[in-house]
Amino acid sequence: MIKVSHLTKIYQMGALETTALSDVSFTVNKGEFVAIMGPSGSGKSTLMHILGALDLPTSGEYVLDGANVEKLTEDELAEIRNSKIGFIFQAYNLLPRTTAMQNVMLPMMYAGIPKKDRLKTARKFLENVGLGDRLTYTSNQLSGGQQQRVAIARALVLNPSILLADEPTGNIAMTQAQEIMAIFEKLNRDGHTIVMITHEHEIAQHAQRIIHLRDGRIVEDNHNHRQKRAKT
Amino acid sequence: MEYKEILSEAVGTLSVNKLRTGLAVLGIVIGIGSVIALVSLGQASQQMIQSQIESLGSNLLTVQPGAVTQGGVRGAAGGRTSLTLDDAKAIVSSSEITTVKNVSPEVERRTQITTGGNNTNTEIIGVTAAYTEVHKVTIASGNFITQRDVESMTKVAVLGPSVVSDLFGEGANPIGQTVRISGKTFDIVGVTTSKGGTGFMNQDDRIYVPLTTAQKQLFGMNYLSSIALEAVSPEVMTDAQNQVGYFLLARHNLSDPTKADFMIISQQDILNTASTATEIFTALLSGIAAISLLVGGIGIMNIMLVTVTERTREIGLRKALGAKKRVIIMQFLTESIILTFTGGVIGIILGIISSYLIAKSLNFSFVISLSSILLAFVVSAGIGIIFGWYPARKASNLQPIEALRYE
Numbered sequence: 054m055i056k057v058s059h060l061t062k063i064y065q066m067g068a069l070e071t072t073a074l075s076d077v078s079f080t081v082n083k084g085e086f087v088a089i090m091g092p093s094g095s096g097k098s099t100l101m102h103i104l105g106a107l108d109l110p111t112s113g114e115y116v117l118d119g120a121n122v123e124k125l126t127e128d129e130l131a132e133i134r135n136s137k138i139g140f141i142f143q144a145y146n147l148l149p150r151t152t153a154m155q156n157v158m159l160p161m162m163y164a165g166i167p168k169k170d171r172l173k174t175a176r177k178f179l180e181n182v183g184l185g186d187r188l189t190y191t192s193n194q195l196s197g198g199q200q201q202r203v204a205i206a207r208a209l210v211l212n213p214s215i216l217l218a219d220e221p222t223g224n225i226a227m228t229q230a231q232e233i234m235a236i237f238e239k240l241n242r243d244g245h246t247i248v249m250i251t252h253e254h255e256i257a258q259h260a261q262r263i264i265h266l267r268d269g270r271i272v273e274d275n276h277n278h279r280q281k282r283a284k285t
Numbered sequence: 286m287e288y289k290e291i292l293s294e295a296v297g298t299l300s301v302n303k304l305r306t307g308l309a310v311l312g313i314v315i316g317i318g319s320v321i322a323l324v325s326l327g328q329a330s331q332q333m334i335q336s337q338i339e340s341l342g343s344n345l346l347t348v349q350p351g352a353v354t355q356g357g358v359r360g361a362a363g364g365r366t367s368l369t370l371d372d373a374k375a376i377v378s379s380s381e382i383t384t385v386k387n388v389s390p391e392v393e394r395r396t397q398i399t400t401g402g403n404n405t406n407t408e409i410i411g412v413t414a415a416y417t418e419v420h421k422v423t424i425a426s427g428n429f430i431t432q433r434d435v436e437s438m439t440k441v442a443v444l445g446p447s448v449v450s451d452l453f454g455e456g457a458n459p460i461g462q463t464v465r466i467s468g469k470t471f472d473i474v475g476v477t478t479s480k481g482g483t484g485f486m487n488q489d490d491r492i493y494v495p496l497t498t499a500q501k502q503l504f505g506m507n508y509l510s511s512i513a514l515e516a517v518s519p520e521v522m523t524d525a526q527n528q529v530g531y532f533l534l535a536r537h538n539l540s541d542p543t544k545a546d547f548m549i550i551s552q553q554d555i556l557n558t559a560s561t562a563t564e565i566f567t568a569l570l571s572g573i574a575a576i577s578l579l580v581g582g583i584g585i586m587n588i589m590l591v592t593v594t595e596r597t598r599e600i601g602l603r604k605a606l607g608a609k610k611r612v613i614i615m616q617f618l619t620e621s622i623i624l625t626f627t628g629g630v631i632g633i634i635l636g637i638i639s640s641y642l643i644a645k646s647l648n649f650s651f652v653i654s655l656s657s658i659l660l661a662f663v664v665s666a667g668i669g670i671i672f673g674w675y676p677a678r679k680a681s682n683l684q685p686i687e688a689l690r691y692e
Contacts (some may be wrong), residue, residue, distance in 0.1 A: 109684065131609045
């Protein structure tokens with residue numbers, strides 16, 4: 054499903070070189086729920102952006118569904134981001150002053166799905182995350198947890214191979230975070246592959262497997278024996 | 286993605302961000318509107334100046350008597366008594382002179398005139414019916430001096446508007462009343478339309494009387510102050526000058542042109558001055574247009590640069606969700622085109638309305654030229670589209686995460 058080998062990312066800022074990732078290799082299989090942990094500056098966000106095809110590695114190989122992502126053209130990358138990857142940001146990144154429906158319909162528009170189908174699908178996915186009564190609310194009229202649920206619906210709407218979440222509960226109150234984790238667990242049970250970044254131990258406990266990063270290297274990669282279930 | 290989709294996405298984004306859209310449109314409206322209004326104002330004043338100069342009579346030649354030379358001392362030009370009404374009549378009937386359309390023999394003198402309790406000092410001009418043609422004088426009310434008035438030496442007068450306001454007050458109708466000139470009573474039969482003062486010659490401060498009446502009853506002379514000639518066209522001015530010159534030399538039995546007892550002044554000199562003035566005005570206009578285009582263009586450039594650069598994060602997000610570069614650029618280009626065309630149309634309308642209002646309030650003629658509208662629109666729309674497209678292209682070249690992180 055996901056296979057990264059010897060992934061390295063070096064940022065060049067003027068004369069200063071910063072190594073964000075060095076020689077990272079791991080595999081994520083279909084249906085897994087993986088949490089990536091690490092202190093800030095450990096390179097976990099950089100790794101996530103490369104996995105999400107939002108950024109390219111300096112060297113190394115990234116294979117997603119059998120395709121070498123680092124060798125794709127820009128348009129092919131756009132298609133990968135559109136159809137194979139569902140990305141959930143810490144800051145939600147919804148379009149401002151735009152309704153929940155329109156936000157969820159956006160990836161479908163870029164996929165060339167007819168408008169009628171887009172409306173139907175967007176409504177279904179928003180209902181699935183419990184926002185059936187907030188369809189025409191604009192982003193600024195929704196709470197943080199609700200905005201993140203719109204973002205989850207948007208990430209899922211094209212049925213991606215993998216769901217990537219970058220600190221999905223980072224900006225959200227604890228009770229709402231529990232709701233988000235419940236959604237992730239349900240998605241995982243339904244067969245979705247999920248990779249999630251977090252620095253909160255409690256949130257990481259919901260995953261089956263936890264990878265620890267430090268200074269751009271994997272220091273630990275363990276099966277989580279005490280996998281927690283969200284209170285629903 | 287179909288273009289229809291991109292269009293509806295562009296319209297959607299514009300209508301969601303009303304303040305931003307409004308500001309961008311306003312920038313373009315002001316840019317285009319001010320250019321149109323300024324150029325129109327400049328053209329109106331140019332036209333005003335031109336028509337003022339033309340109101341003197343543009344194909345005008347003036348024959349004046351030469352200076353009196355007595356014992357080697359040359360007096361002032363026009364001092365001689367060498368021009369007569371017969372000269373004027375001969376010019377009219379001559380078959381050699383083909384380039385002159387109208388001939389206006391004239392006598393003039395400043396005199397005190399009175400009516401009731403008022404009096405003023407003004408220019409009395411003895412004229413024939415041809416005067417109106419040659420000097421482009423029009424009548425506001427009543428009639429001008431007719432051929433019959435000249436033949437029967439009637440005591441009628443046509444007043445300039447300044448004289449009317451001096452004697453009877455502003456806007457009064459003096460027709461039917463009388464005016465006393467050199468102790469003789471004249472019936473007022475007409476008032477000329479205002480031509481405005483040009484230079485130190487106020488063409489409105491005049492009284493016209495029949496030529497014969499002026500010669501015999503007012504001034505007691507049988508010669509002319511001048512003969513004004515209207516050439517057929519501006520191109521034959523020199524020919525007309527030569528034809529009339531040789532004709533009068535022959536008529537006055539003079540063989541040496543240097544001893545001529547008259548001189549011919551051409552309107553060409555005035556025309557030359559006029560065309561210099563027009564050239565200066567054209568240069569001034571181009572300067573005004575260029576500066577307002579520059580100012581408007583910079584305004585449009587700024588607002589487009591700011592609004593599109595501000596949306597770098599949005600571009601990053603759209604890319605993260607799977608938008609291809611081409612689609613993003615198309616969307617921003619479409620938005621810029623909608624903005625500049627909406628702003629352009631409003632700007633053109635406002636520009637025309639404001640130049641109309643300015644022209645009205647300053648009593649200028651209302652002139653609007655298609656070329657200034659086109660120039661303003663093309664330059665402003667071009668700038669709007671380029672600076673809507675360029676930052677969008679730059680942002681869409683970034684990796685999505687770089688654009689998303691843009692501050």
